Amino acid sequence: MSTFALLVVDDSAFNRLMLTRRLAELGYTDVTLANDGIEGLAAIAARHFDCVLLDLEMPQMDGIAVLERLREHQGTAPPVIVISALTEMDTIVRCIALGAEDYLPKTFDLPLLRARLGAVLEKKHLRDLADGRRHVIEAELESARAAQLALMRRDFAAIAQPGLTIAAAMIPAREVGGDLYDAMRLPCGGVLLCVADVSGKGAPAGLTMARTLGAIRAAARLVPGPLPDPATILAYANADLAAENDSQTFVTALLIVLDAATGDGRICVAGHEAPYLLDEHEARPLTGFARQPPLGAWEGFAYASTAIHVAAGQGLFLYSDGVTEAENAAQDFFGRDRLRATLAPLRGASPDAVVAAVLAAIVTFADGAPQNDDITVLAFRRG
Structure with missing residues (x-):
């Protein structure tokens, strides 16, 4: 017990x-x-x-004032x-409300002192162990966050x-998030662009x-063709995610494969x-x-894609539902109308400017309210 201060x-x-004598009898010497x-x-x-064993009635600063400062x-x-x-x-009740753990009568009864001080020190020991474990977990999660963002x-x-500019950002709601974006040069020379959102x-x-x-x-590198079909790529991914999916986890995804030289491409939307x-x-x-199910929800589903054309000067903005479902303190959603109004003056802006403006609009709207979902945005434009 002498290790306690x-x-x-x-x-x-x-x-x-x-008190000093009573504490010494119990083995507490660092007083x-x-x-x-x-x-x-x-x-x-x-x-x-x-x-701390704290008296209530003292000159200059009493026990209540000390507890208020410690709080x-x-x-x-x-x-x-x-x-x-x-x-x-x-007064004791007020002290407990201010954070005091217990009280000790001024009789300084030895068994009572042993029981109450021992209980408080045991709780502190358990809290210290929990805090130490929490710090370890936080460090591990921060490492996982860095690895994920990498x-x-x-x-x-x-x-x-050439002629294609891209920008993207992902802001997890927690240390580790379930959103993703990707932009990838394909073996055929085209570009794959993707935003997805994992449930949970x-x-x-x-x-x-x-x-x-x-x-x-992996699927994008395996699917053949001058431009691989994004539906086939998602079908491969779905086969992996849907097999033995006991947790019923699903992933909404939007995948575009584009030839930037011509602006021709295909798009596949899976619940996104x-x-x-x-x-x-x-x-x-x-x-x-x-309308197609998210990945992982339906094993063997035959996804279909749609032809698109992005003309010179046009761009696309891809996002996860963390954008439209961002909340403020009144629990109002950012919503699609506000997103469209935010994008309207950005029609000719660079992808970097579009991404920055949308994220800034969400921060302004939320006004300090906690982020409840991952936020992911990707914008690209043909020059």
Whole structure:
């Protein structure tokens, strides 16, 4: 027990002496003494204590004032047992509300002191173990976040065909997210562009996200043709994700394969939000796609793609539902109408500017409300 550091804060020399003796009888020898609340706070600032035994009635700064100051440092302040007379029960209740762990009558009964101090120190030990484990988990999650974000391509200039500019961003709602985007130069010379959203959040969604990204990239290299059909690519990915999918995890996906030289390509939408077309006239969602299930939901489903043409000067904006479902403090959604209004003045803007403007609009709308879903955006434009 001597390894525990204790602080006794009491203006009575007799009480300090009695407590010191009682604590020594119980094996607590690392005991610091303070004459009042001001000295007590200075001692707490100077070193670590495992528990503070705090008198209520003291000159200059009483126990209530000390607890109020310690409450400002909740999470780092040591646990407190208040020392009180049994007639101060209303004050004791207030102390407990301010964060005190327990109270000790001024009789300093040895068995009672042993029980209450031992219980407080045991709870602190368990909290310290939990905090240590939490820090380890947070470090692991931060490492996973960095590894996941490293999967997201950032050097688009290295893979885009001449005349095609690309920008994208993914902001996880937690340390690890379930959204993904990809832009990939295909063996045939075309470009694959993709945004997808895994059901669920956190580490399980992040693992499925990495699995989905790998499946799409692998399939894109295997599918033959001058321009591989995005429907065939998603069918390959679906075969991997749907097999033995006991967790019923699914992935909405939007995949485009494009020849930037001609603007011709194909698009396949699997349960995902339709992209927005950006041209000199308007920003509007593309339509005319078949309704198809997300990946992982239907084993063996035969996906179909649709021909598209992106003319010179036109662009497309792809996004996950974390954009339209972003919430503010009033629990209003950002919504499709607000997204369309945000994109309208960006019809001729660069992909970088489009991505930055949409993310800024979401931040302004949310106004500090917590992010509940991953947010992913990708924009590209033919020059």
